[in-house]
Amino acid sequence: GNSVTQMEGPVTLSEEAFLTINCTYTATGYPSLFWYVQYPGEGLQLLLKATKADDKGSNKGFEATYRKETTSFHLEKGSVQVSDSAVYFCALSTGGFKTIFGAGTRLFVKA
């Protein structure tokens, strides 16, 4: 079945550090891939997405590239801020919008 695996957290970084959160997936067919962010006390928000191989999703300085050959969709940001502290979920969706989420990675950014 379809599944998403992402690196365990928490990840603790200093402000302006480089961020990578690894995500790999298993899916039949050609899924769309997403990163969602959940800030403390809030619901999920779509951060970025990619719908086909080699697409790069980007938003708010974050980016991720859909790599079919390695079945990966790693999230990166060149310089994190304290306000980026949140839980990040990698997810995939096949036809019908049924979405499978990874376990989530909690990010703490220190000033």
Place this chain on the structure above:
Amino acid sequence: GAVVSQHPSWVICKSGTSVKIECRSLDFQATTMFWYRQFPKQSLMLMATSNEGSKATYEQGVEKDKFLINHASLTLSTLTVTSAHPEDSSFYICSANKPGADTQYFGPGTRLTVL
């Protein structure tokens, strides 16, 4: 962007009572909505797919008689936790498909605490 609301945002109830949670799409019509459950520090687990005008489709292991879903209109789906027990305490999140969009829009979630 599209807006999805949930009501209530938090609820505390006694064991054995039933609790209804509403999910509304405020600025679009959603033929399909999804209900998720999130335990502390864990990921979202899909509970069921709610289809307007028809029965919900439940994921394996989810008790349909305990978690009643009604999608009576194109903008409203409700989840009723019947005879709630402390182990039902969780964060319940809904999402909705906006026609023409290739992603879901999530509600802010409802925190249920059963005493």
